[in-house]
Amino acid sequence: xxxxxxxxxxxxxxxxxxxxxxxxxxxxxxxxxxxxxxxxxxxxxxxxxxxxxxxxxxxxxxxxxxxxxxxxxxxxxxxxxxxxxxxxxxxxxxxxxxxxxxxxxxxxxxxxxxxxxxxxxxxxxxxxxxxxxxxxxxxxxxxxxxxxxxxxxxxxxxxxxxxxxxxxxxxxxxxxxxxxxxxxxxxxxxxxxxxxxxxxxxxxxxxxxxxxxxxxxxxxxxxxxxxxxxxxxxxxxxxxxxxxxxxxxxxxxxxxxxxxxxxxxxxxxxxxxxxxxxxxxxxxxxxxxxxxxxxxxxxxxxxxxxxxxxxxxxxxxxxxxxxxxxxxxxxxxxxxxxxxxxxxxxxxxxxxxxxxxxxxxxxxxxxxxxxxxxxx
Ligand SMILES: C[S@@+](CC[C@H](N)C(=O)[O-])C[C@H]1O[C@@H](n2cnc3c(N)ncnc32)[C@H](O)[C@@H]1O
Numbered sequence: 041x042x043x044x045x046x047x048x049x050x051x052x053x054x055x056x057x058x059x060x061x062x063x064x065x066x067x068x069x070x071x072x073x074x075x076x077x078x079x080x081x082x083x084x085x086x087x088x089x090x091x092x093x094x095x096x097x098x099x100x101x102x103x104x105x106x107x108x109x110x111x112x113x114x115x116x117x118x119x120x121x122x123x124x125x126x127x128x129x130x131x132x133x134x135x136x137x138x139x140x141x142x143x144x145x146x147x148x149x150x151x152x153x154x155x156x157x158x159x160x161x162x163x164x165x166x167x168x169x170x171x172x173x174x175x176x177x178x179x180x181x182x183x184x185x186x187x188x189x190x191x192x193x194x195x196x197x198x199x200x201x202x203x204x205x206x207x208x209x210x211x212x213x214x215x216x217x218x219x220x221x222x223x224x225x226x227x228x229x230x231x232x233x234x235x236x237x238x239x240x241x242x243x244x245x246x247x248x249x250x251x252x253x254x255x256x257x258x259x260x261x262x263x264x265x266x267x268x269x270x271x272x273x274x275x276x277x278x279x280x281x282x283x284x285x286x287x288x289x290x291x292x293x294x295x296x297x298x299x300x301x302x303x304x305x306x307x308x309x310x311x312x313x314x315x316x317x318x319x320x321x322x323x324x325x326x327x328x329x330x331x332x333x334x335x336x337x338x339x340x341x342x343x344x345x346x347x348x349x350x351x352x353x354x355x356x357x358x359x360x361x362x363x364x365x366x367x368x369x370x371x372x373x374x375x376x377x378x379x380x381x382x383x384x385x386x387x388x389x390x391x392x393x394x395x396x397x398x399x400x401x402x403x404x405x406x407x408x409x410x411x412x413x414x415x416x
Contacts, residue, residue: 111356111366111383115376118348118369122198130202130367131290131343134334134355136212136325137195137221139188185220192221196228199348206277206284206291210236210333212270212325222271230273237305238268238329270333272304285339292339302336311354315389319382321352321375327386330358338364353379357386 114121180188199209209230213221218235226232246264249256277284277291284291293302308329316324334355337345341364347355350368352375359366360383368383370376 110360110364111368113350113353113356113376113380113383114367114369115371115373116369117371119194119198121369122195122202122348125202127201128204128288129344130346131204131207131288132337132345133199133203133207133209133211133348134330134337134345134359135210135347135349136323136351136355137192137349139214139217180217188217189220189224192224193227195348196225196230199225200228200230200275202346203275204288204290204343205275206281206288207275208233208290208293208337209273210270210337211273212238212268215265215269218269218271222273225271225273229275231276233272233274234304236270236272236333238270238308239266239305240268240308240310241266242310289338289340289342293336294339294341296336302332306332315354315386318385318389319352319354319357319378321378324352325354327354327358327361327389330354331361334358334364334366335362350379351375353383353386357383360384360387361389 203209209225211221211225222232242265244265245262246260247253247262248259249261274291278287281291295301296303306329308326311324311326315327334345335358341362343365345355345359345364345366347366347368350356350370353368353370356366356368356379368379370379
């Protein structure tokens with residue numbers, strides 16, 4: 041690998057980040073992708089034209105034949121959609137909502153698409169490559185916090201109504217704001233069932249005090265983040281879990297295999313370049329991780345998975361890949377169009393061939409049905 045571009049970039053970075061890049065050249069590209077990515081506006085995306093609705097009934101994923109037309113993709117506001125949806129008609133929600141809340145307003149998305157910054161941190165263009173902007177979550181005012189609490193309180197009540205008893209919610213968050221989201225879900229009636237820890241190396245945190253980094257060279261203001269929390273919640277079951285499973289097909293989580301339960305720590309690499317190219321959304325989650333979470337969300341593999349904040353469609357693609365029915369809602373037309381084109385192509389991607397998340401499964405599980413789906 042040519043180390044020169046990294047050295048140039050290293051000149052722009054804090055010294056501890058620089059050291060990581062020098063000491064771990066093999067991992068550096070993946071870490072940089074997670075931090076800066078390759079986001080480009082949809083108009084500029086280098087994507088082959090993909091059919092909006094696939095006419096083929098099956099796609100080959102590794103050696104697994106998976107039906108493709110299992111999903112419904114809606115352009116709209118999920119609050120309105122949830123309000124109109126029948127009660128007790130969704131079996132699981134897997135979602136990654138907006139957090140700064142500001143970052144997905146039309147004003148901020150306009151700035152993002154024009155490369156003007158705003159709440160989005162636009163990294164400098166380096167070596168001719170465009171890197172992925174990141175929203176800034178660190179500075180939330182009291183007003184922002186109130187808005188966040190109110191947003192999730194209203195959302196949680198609507199989500200609760202449409203989920204069947206025993207239905208689970210997997211909700212991506214971050215350590216700075218997770219408590220607001222979790223309390224809103226609990227106040228709406230959900231039981232907290234745990235947290236899934238996505239172990240992923242990022243460049244968030246780990247900085248010395250701004251403009252005083254020489255004076256306080258031994259200080260980090262916030263820990264360098266190496267994980268992403270996903271809250272796990274459940275609408276209470278009607279009676280015993282087994283009765284609820286029989287009646288509603290929900291209440292538990294699908295095991296990885298007969299001898300391996302679903303685990304709450306999942307090693308995950310940053311989203312691969314090929315996935316970002318297919319679905320150029322600034323917050324796209326990796327298929328290798330999403331397929332594991334989505335698969336666990338329907339204990340019997342029956343029912344409907346909903347992603348009300350669909351973005352580029354990673355949840356819906358994962359559901360299609362594991363053979364589940366799903367519905368995705370996206371309020372932004374450009375992201376909606378990206379998802380319509382991307383979902384069949386992401387779902388049909390072969391398992392990761394680059395070692396993404398390769399070591400978390402036991403030998404027995406690797407020998408079972410998982411490898412073809414998750415790339416182990
Ligand atoms: C963090 S992103 C989701 C990214 C997604 N997990 C992926 O892998 O591409 C959140 C998405 O929610 C959308 N959104 C925000 N408010 C919404 C609403 N009220 N209804 C539907 N979608 C909304 C945003 O436009 C954004 O694309």
